[in-house]
Amino acid sequence: MSLDPRIPDGPLNDKWNTFKDHCKLVNPSNKRKHTVIIVGTGLAGASAAATLAELGYHVKSFCIQDSPRRAHSIAAQGGINATKNYPNDGDSIWRLFYDTIKGGDYRAREANVYRLAQISNHIIDHCVAQGVPFARDYGGLLANRSFGGAQVSRTFYAKGQTGQQPEGTVYAARNARSGGHRRPRAGNYHPQADYGTAGAPPGGCGAAV
Amino acid sequence: MLLCSGGYGNVFYLSTNGRNSNVTAAWRCYKRGAYFANPCYTQIHPTCIPVSGDYQSKLTLMSESLRNDGRVWVPLKPGDTRPPNQIPDEERDYYLEKRYPTFGNLVPRDVASRNAKHMTDEGRGVGATGLAVYLDFRDAIERDGRDEIAARYDNLFQMYQRITDENPYEVPMRIYPAVHYTMGGLWVDYHLMSTVPGLFVLGEANFSDHGANRLGASALMQGLADGYFVIPYTLGDYLARNPLPPVNTSDDAFAEAEASVESKTQKLLSIQGDKTVMQFHRQLGQLMWDHVGMSRDRNSLKNVIDQIQSLRQEFWQNLRVPSAAHTLNQTLEYAGRLADFLELGELMARDALTRDESCGCHFREEYQTSDGEAQRNDEDYAYVAAWGYTGDEQAPELHQETLTFDHVELTQRSYK
Numbered sequence: 001m002s003l004d005p006r007i008p009d010g011p012l013n014d015k016w017n018t019f020k021d022h023c024k025l026v027n028p029s030n031k032r033k034h035t036v037i038i039v040g041t042g043l044a045g046a047s048a049a050a051t052l053a054e055l056g057y058h059v060k061s062f063c064i065q066d067s068p069r070r071a072h073s074i075a076a077q078g079g080i081n082a083t084k085n086y087p088n089d090g091d092s093i094w095r096l097f098y099d100t101i102k103g104g105d106y107r108a109r110e111a112n113v114y115r116l117a118q119i120s121n122h123i124i125d126h127c128v129a130q131g132v133p134f135a136r137d138y139g140g141l142l143a144n145r146s147f148g149g150a151q152v153s154r155t156f157y158a159k160g161q162t163g164q165q166p167e168g169t170v171y172a173a174r175n176a177r178s179g180g181h182r183r184p185r186a187g188n189y190h191p192q193a194d195y196g197t198a199g200a201p202p203g204g205c206g207a208a209v
Numbered sequence: 210m211l212l213c214s215g216g217y218g219n220v221f222y223l224s225t226n227g228r229n230s231n232v233t234a235a236w237r238c239y240k241r242g243a244y245f246a247n248p249c250y251t252q253i254h255p256t257c258i259p260v261s262g263d264y265q266s267k268l269t270l271m272s273e274s275l276r277n278d279g280r281v282w283v284p285l286k287p288g289d290t291r292p293p294n295q296i297p298d299e300e301r302d303y304y305l306e307k308r309y310p311t312f313g314n315l316v317p318r319d320v321a322s323r324n325a326k327h328m329t330d331e332g333r334g335v336g337a338t339g340l341a342v343y344l345d346f347r348d349a350i351e352r353d354g355r356d357e358i359a360a361r362y363d364n365l366f367q368m369y370q371r372i373t374d375e376n377p378y379e380v381p382m383r384i385y386p387a388v389h390y391t392m393g394g395l396w397v398d399y400h401l402m403s404t405v406p407g408l409f410v411l412g413e414a415n416f417s418d419h420g421a422n423r424l425g426a427s428a429l430m431q432g433l434a435d436g437y438f439v440i441p442y443t444l445g446d447y448l449a450r451n452p453l454p455p456v457n458t459s460d461d462a463f464a465e466a467e468a469s470v471e472s473k474t475q476k477l478l479s480i481q482g483d484k485t486v487m488q489f490h491r492q493l494g495q496l497m498w499d500h501v502g503m504s505r506d507r508n509s510l511k512n513v514i515d516q517i518q519s520l521r522q523e524f525w526q527n528l529r530v531p532s533a534a535h536t537l538n539q540t541l542e543y544a545g546r547l548a549d550f551l552e553l554g555e556l557m558a559r560d561a562l563t564r565d566e567s568c569g570c571h572f573r574e575e576y577q578t579s580d581g582e583a584q585r586n587d588e589d590y591a592y593v594a595a596w597g598y599t600g601d602e603q604a605p606e607l608h609q610e611t612l613t614f615d616h617v618e619l620t621q622r623s624y625k
Contacts (some may be wrong), residue, residue, distance in 0.1 A: 003244075003595055006398040012616050019399075023442050034448055036390035037210040039234050043429055044412025047436030049307030055441060064229055072215060072227040077272035077365065079426040080301040080433070098617060100427065103317050104392070104420020105569035105585060106619050107247070107593075109612060111399060112417050116427075119434040127438055145361070146277050147425035147622070149317035155426040160272050160365040164431060170433075194237045194466045195210075 007111040013093075015107035016115045031056035041068035041174065043166060050173035061174065062187040069171045076163025078147065078154035080127075087144050091152040093117045103149040124156055130169040134158055211440065212403075213432075216391035216413040218251065220550045221502070222494020224388035225257055225270040233396050235414055236549040243403040244595035244608060246396035246416035248553065249561035249571055252423055253503050254389030255321035258372055259341040268387040269372055271344070272365055273425040278313040278349035278358060280384065281305050281321070283342050287332035291379045293343055304328060312624040319422040319570045319583075320624060322386035326503050327581070329385075336383045337584070345381035386503060390428060392419040392570070393560075396595040396610070399442035401435060404597075406451070409444060411435035416593070421569025474534050477544045482527030486543045489524050493517070493547070493554055501558050506566060506574040510562040514555055521551040556596060556605060563607065566590045578621070587619050 008015040013021040026034070034057050038049050041063040048063040065071060085091040096117040101108060124142070127136065134156045135143040158165040175186070216234035218224040235284060239245045256276065258269045282301045289296065304324060306313045316324075325342050335341050350358050355378060359366070366377045373383070394416040401409045401417070412432040419427065457463075500513035524547070532538045567576040567583035568590070576584040593610040 003396070003404075003593075003608050005610060006400055008399070020442055022465070023446035026445045026449050034453070036444070038213060039211065040215060040412070040414070041215060042412060043432035044414070044436045045211065047433050048211055048213060048411060048440050049436075051437055051441050052444070055445075066615065072230050073429070075225070075227065075270070076429055077270060078274040080429040081424070081426040082430070088356065096387035098434055100418070100424055101420065101614075101617050103424040103569075104418075104422050105319075105583065105622055106420065106587070106591065106614065106617070107250075107568050107612065108418055108420030109593075110614060110616055111397075115399075115439070116418050116431060116434050120430055120439045121435045122438060123430060127433070130217055145274055146315055147273055148276065148321065149312070149313070150316045151312070155274070157274065157426075160362060160368075162426075166429065166433065167249040170436075194470045195234075195241060 005109060005111075007109070012110060012114050013118075015111050016118055021129065028056055032058060034058065035060060038062065040071065041065070041171070042071035042073035043163070043170060044073075046167070046170040046174045050170060053174070060187065062190045068186065068188060068191050069167060071167065072076070074164040074167045077160040079145065079157035079162045080123065080166070081147070081150075081154050082124045082156060083117060084124060084142070084144075084156075085152075086123055086141060087153045089145065089152045090153050093120075095150075095152065096120060096154065099150050113120060127166050127169065130166075130173060132158065132165045132169050134165075156202075210407060211409045211411055211444075212395065212414050213411045213436070214414050216394065217248075217553060218388045218391055220493065220554050221251075221388040221497045222266055222458055222490050223260065223265065223268050223498070225254065225268050226388075228267055231546040232553050233546050233549045235410075236553055238395060238403065238405065238408060238410075239596075240598050240621070241412075242405045242598070243408060244396040244597050245419070245556060246593050246595045246610075247393040247560065248391075248557045248594075248596065249501065249564060250416075250419075250421050250569065251388060251501070251503075251557070252318055252390040252392060252570055253322045255318055255386050256344060256384045257389070258369065259336060259383055259385035259389035260336060260387075261338075269368070270387070270389060271369060271382060271384055272362075273318065274414035275344060275346075275362060275365065276321075276383075278353070278361070278366075279314065279344040279346050279433070280348060281314050281325075281342055281344055281384075282381075283328045283335060284607055285333075289333075293335070293345070294347075297458045302328075302333070316624045317424060317571075318389075322503055322570075323572060323581075325384075325386055334385075341383040341385045343381035344384045346377060346488055347381070350378065350616040358449070388502075389499075390423055392416065392421065392423055393557075396593065400441055400446065402443070402447065404595075407447065407453075409440060409447075411440060471618070472486075473545070473548075474541065476525075477528065477530050477541060477548070480526065480528045480530070482529050484527050485529060486540060486547050489520065489528065489549050490550070492520055493551060496520070497554055497557070501554070501561055504572045504574055505561050507562065510558050514558045517551065517555045517558065518577045521555075522553055524548065559605070560594055560596065563594065565588055583622070585619075585621075591619070 214234035395410040566586035
């Protein structure tokens, strides 16, 4: 099989917008015809479950823990990067992109990393809207600290519990999405043993055992 | 289907991961056609509480944020056993500040870990085991006051004190590198879709954004970016473009998967040998730490592939899983996890052996600059190594995704 990373054409800073402008959409009344199985309820899985359920998909969300809130993302301590440049110390999307590519010793995809840097600021806004109690300075603005491999302060944090706080809010979002049919179906303590591939297109992914 | 099942650091037995974290979900997808990318890229985090004894089951992270204010040092002289507060400044080696004046204590994790290892290799490690370095807040407390430092890190200081019975406000923390995160994972394209159509992989479970070394505070960023902002678009695009007839549990694929789980379960229960799962896990972890850890070399990697194969063979001949299949049997569950780790460990070693260069966390002794930094080989190895499963006990197939850099210049990474 050839490995096509399917990176959109165009300048680096337009690729993600170009994709969003031209990707196909699913009609709102068709979304409920699809069931999305999500394995894991850490920050990635729970945020996907909350967002896709909000959009109207049927979501089945599984985890191996007794409660989805015990996913290991809660153990993350230090922080979450974003290029808000609140300290006015010269940060930018480009710098986060560059630091990340260099930090990874030039073994990551430029397009993915640039998209990550672009999205970083939206994550902070979204988390704050959901109630994550990030540290703030005396004047009430969100505070930053520094992490390795950067010469700016771009890390948002909640003491030493920066994973636990968003995990709490994303868990609430996963559970509380608008109620009714939009609520993800939860399966806690579901250690899964294997997966099958079924359906079209060939090899399309289906059942979990 | 979205796989958001985290990383595979527990292949090392001791790590900062939760005890339950495992590779099973990703590994079973690998065996059904999803490629596994860059498995040898494992982040060994520099600031963890050191191992204290043989019967420890997990390790505890001390956040990298502590390096904002803590200064890393070891005694200048090897074998200096004086208590840290009795060692005067001129007999301390603040090695990160000295060697990397621009970034100082805030060099990336791979660099900080490698340097800590150099110090302990030189016999300048501290504490009872000699496998630790100091992280000292004395100067920060003098400068900013104890209250300010407490406002930033108090819960971390408390956690440290509860585990070590030492008060980091009074004496320096002792820290040492530990397995923390895996940059490798299932291969995904820009849409986060794996090589199995319809299987998307998010967060630490994929390989996509961190290259050979993840920067601190980028894991939460990536997990939330994937889940909140990327997948809603790319999944919709996939669903809208592909006709998807309904599937249900009467499908042949389901029956086949169920039968294979059933037979594997019976096999695990029927061995009735005399070693526990944990004994095997400890052995595997030690092999991985010694040979596929902070530094690697060709002979040691070749050697460990054989050792993992024999350990795997022994596992299937001499494992004992008590109790039965159709009851809550956590040992059985653990045995299945370890069976997968025993296969993954070999793939990690193969990947590390194939990558004849040093980059980020992947440090091959043969490839280093004159001052001991990682020496990349961009001409031959600027690619993602994506491994495809070809069958049990058969060599996996290597697929390459060439990495092109149109916007950044490939340079020798420097934090000096």
